Amino acid sequence: MFTLTPAAATRILDSATQSDAEGMALRIAAKIEDDGRLAFGLGFDDEREHDLAYECEGLTVLIAPPSRDLLDGMLLDFVEVEPGEWQFVFMQTQAPGGSCPPSSCGGCGSRSGCGSAS
Secondary structure, three states: OOEEOHHHHHHHHHHHHHOOOOOOEEEEEEEEOOOOOEEEEEEEEOOOOOOEEEEEOOEEEEEOHHHHHHHOOEEEEEEEEEOOEEEEEEEEOOOOOOOOOHHHOOOOOOEEEEEEOO
């Protein structure tokens, strides 16, 4: 399952308030680029038919069927990558199909930046 850290959720909730998207769900997407890299996207959206929808850290998370397997076992965090530079990062925290609670899944796996949110 895809999870969020409290830091990521706080930043997303703040962004929702600033952009008049308060109360909207957070859509998370992933796809494999032509060069084999995994690309991520996130934004506020309405639920659609066949979406996986669940609550995580006070947000409704939406994942469309094509992204489910790619996001399984991923964690979204909001971290300071350099002094004063904050970014969302996606981390693989477990093998796809496994499970562990968000509080025990931080910090392992490779990091992949997903834009800046300063």
